Amino acid sequence: MSGLTQPQINAKKTGINGHLDQLGCHSWNNAFGFNNKPGNYVPTLVINAAGAMAPVGAPRNNCRLPAALVYDPATNPNGTRCGDPDLSAAVWGTTTGIAPGSLRALQTGDNVGIQYGLKAMIAGAITPEEFVTLNERIGGFDADFNRRAARTTADLAALDIAYRAGIVASGANLGKLPIIDSRGWDEQGIHYIWRSFAERARIDAANDGSHGDQVMWRYGAGLLPATAAQATAVTLRSLLTMDTWLSNLNVSAPKETLNSVRRQADVIAAKPADAVDFCFLTGDTNFTTPVADMALCDADPRLPKHASPRQVAGGPLVENILKCELKPLNSVDYAPRVFSSAQWARLQATFQDGVCDWSEKGVGQRRAASPLTFADGPGGKRLPPPPVSHPRSGHGRDHDDDDHDNARDHHDRDDG
Structure with a gap:
């Protein structure tokens, strides 16, 4: 982007990331950009609005343990791993790590086939050359969350768990809940308005276009109500409204057990x-x-939804595809933009296995089978029906123990 002014560069970054401006991506990096680091590290932070980055602060780790106890691929390969997936290894399970003899948790991160900046290029916000260069260079992370030239690849078994367990929030399950989505303004941070609409889109997709169980309350003054008047209008009102909603439900559709399902x-x-x-x-x-x-709300300068880098890359608003299915490159998909023969060859080299086909479900995407129990190990099993009480048999054991165990055997399956 040589020869461009900083405002012009910022506009191109905004076109690629889909946010209000370039600052949202900076906030993500500085707040959460190191959560997956398994060992000791010095954070590399964005230090100004132009996006310059530099190491900041002393070495640290995400476990807040003494450095000598934490994983290091060379000196302590079996030390405690502190990345987000590792902290939930009981859910994900483990596999062979990068360091010989080490183990790491399975993980779901993946950007194979994602065409960053696709809609920005088609709209003319970036050039075909900038689009090709961006995707050539964006790269990904290895299993120890080190940057690399190759894209990030998910562990397939983790994708199945993420969907089955409802870790990727299911529109079917969200549709069974009363939801008041109170959405303040944080478009230069990480709490984006589009996420409220993504939640709604998931509910719509799973319920024939109905999202009547979800309401949105938007305000542009800040992330949270900041004055007594604002707290009364939003916080107190939401608590009272939800209390009435739940009280109504307990009368009109009482639940037999805690895990009974409402429609x-x-x-x-x-x-x-x-x-x-x-x-x-x-x-x-x-x-x-x-x-x-x-329409009036959407026209307010601080209330419209923006987008995400994956949505700009052609992904759906529902944002529930962790790893996309691939399709061959097709020049028709980029109209009215046209690549030179050299640019097209570079794009083919970048996406040798194809690009995301967002019209398909994600790899491993399936209906949620939650709630699950992970008491028996990673992957999870369906909760059995609640135990049934019986009179004591006189043989020193209650029958409900047998019923509970048998139920576990027969009900540990998902909805497919």
Whole structure:
């Protein structure tokens, strides 16, 4: 991007990442960019609005343990691993690590086939050359979260677990819950408005276009209510509204057990009349006038949803594809943009196995079978039905123990 002014560069970054501006990606790196580091590290932080990066601070690890106890591929390959997947190894299971003789947790991160900046290029925000260069150089991470030229690849078994266990939130399950999505403004941070709409899109997709169990309350004053008036209008109101909603549900659709399942229709029927979508416009600093016209809300400069890098890459709003299925490159997909023969050859070299086919389900994507228990090991099993009490048999053991064990054998399966 030589020869461009910093505002021009920032505009291109914004086009690629889909956010309000370039600062959102900076915030993600600085807040969570090192969560997967398994050993000791010095964080490399974004240090100014232009995106310059530098090591900042003393060495640390995510376990907050003495450095000598923590994994190091050369000096302590069997030390405690502190990356996010490793902290949940009981859920994911383990596999062979990079260091000889070491183990690591399975992980779901993957960017194989993702065409970063695709929609930005088609819209003219970046050039075909910038698009090709971006995807040539973006690379990924290895299993120890070190940057590398190759893309990041997920462990396939972890993808299955993520979907089965509902770690990727299921629209079917979300549709069974009363939801008040209270969404403040943090578009230069990490709490983006589009996530409320992604949640809604998942519910719609699993419930024939119905999202009546979810309402959105948007406001642009800040991430959280900051004054007593704002807290009364949002925080207190949401608690009281949800209390009424749940109280209605307990009467109209009582649950036999804690894990009994309600239908979306039950949740919608119990919804209070004031549980509706609304926003407080940015000029309404005391949150005095709820606005139910979503067109007015969307037109407010601090209330529209933006997007994510994966959505700009052609991915769906539901954001539930961890690893995409691939399809061959096709020049028709880039119209009206045209690549030179040299650029096309470079793009083919970058995506030798193909690019994301977002029209297909993700690799390993399936219906959630949650709630699961991981008491018997990684991967999880369906919870059995609740135990049934019987009179004592006189042989020193209650029959409900047998029933519980048998139920585990017969109900440990998912919905496919």
